[in-house]
Amino acid sequence: MITILTDLLWTFLSVVRDVLPIAAVLLLFQLVILRKPIPHPKKVAVGMFYVLLGLALFLSGLEIALFPLGREMAAQLTDPAFLGIEPGAAVEWLDYYWVYIFAFAIGFATTIAEPSLIAVALKAQEASGGGVKANGLRIAVAFGVAISLAVGTFRIVTGTPLYQYMIVxxxxxxxxxxxxxxxxxxxxxxxxxxxxxxxTVPLVAALGLGLASTVPGRSPLLDGFGLIALASLFPMITVMGYAQISNWLSRRRADKDSQGENHEV
Structure with a gap:
């Protein structure tokens, strides 16, 4: 318990050090450039403390829970006993199918719960007057991340270069x-x-590093990273694909309606 509190204190001090430049820039522009007092200084101070404490707790939680959990899941899913393979026997990429399924599922679930995506989806729905549905956008992005993690874990297992996936x-x-x-x-x-x-990022990073550490012949440094790059790429494909499919369905319905009206005439 004492060790956890000590680590939390050091993490809090590190967060304060990292946030100080941001606070300095805000104060500089507010007091020197704009030459206006800070509105509600007590509320701002309390809010800043909450931000610092929340970031410290979040970072500590990553180190205590999420990173070890990701590594443990990767180790268990690649264990020869779980795969039903004799120790020392050759392992094919198809033998890791549970890894791909887990990566797809965890990618979809974490993205659906991503606070930044929820905020962007709600703002997009508001700005478009309902033309872009928040839930539809969230599902499209989550589906893209899920595919990217499945493809990324396949890349780690097979050892193929990342640039090939990025170029395509x-x-x-x-x-x-x-x-x-x-x-x-x-x-x-x-x-x-x-x-x-x-x-998304903590679990994705933990999954990639854990998988590269447990798959024979893979390096955590060379093969463990790159999942986040794919997780940024595939949502662009799925969101535009979602819009293209929706647009095509709308045109198809409009064509059917116009044909029905012509038949009635």
């Missing part, structure tokens, strides 16, 4: 950008960024 993915993004509705393109690009936030 961005070629698809460029083609979709030329064909997708203009309204959705900026939102799709932003959707790739909101996935790299507080909930």
């Amino acid at each position: 993915g961005y070629v698809i993004v460029v083609i979709q950008t030329l064909m997708a509705p203009r309204m959705i393109i900026p939102l799709a690009y932003d959707s790739g960024g909101v996935t790299t936030s507080t909930v």
Whole structure:
């Protein structure tokens, strides 16, 4: 218990050190550039303390729970006993199918719960007047992250280079950008960024490092990273794909309605 409290204190002090430059910039512009007093200084001070404490608790929680959990799950899913393989026997990429299923499921679940994605989805629905549905956008982004983690774990297992996936993915993004509705393109690009936030990144990083540490012949440094890059790429594809499919279905319904009206005439 004392060790946990000591680590939390050091984490809190580290967070204070990291947040000080942000506070200095805000104070500089408020007091020197704008030359206006800080509104509600007591509330601002209390809110800043809550932010610092929350960040310290969050970072401590990552080290105590999420990172070890991700490593443990990767180790258990790649254990030869779990895979039903004799120790020392050759392992094929198909033998790790539970890893791909787990990566897909955890990618979808963590992205749905991502606070930054919820905020962006609600703002997108508000700005579009309901043209972009918040739940539809969240599901499309979550589906993209889920696919990216499944593909990323496959890349780690097989040891194929990351750049091949990135090149193919961005070629698809460029083609979709030329064909997708203009309204959705900026939102799709932003959707790739909101996935790299507080909930998704810790579990994704832990999964990648844990998997690279347990799969024979893989290096955590060379193979463990790259999942977050894929998690930023695939949501752009799925969000634009979601918009393209919705647009196609709308045109198809409109064509059917117009044909029905012509038959009645």
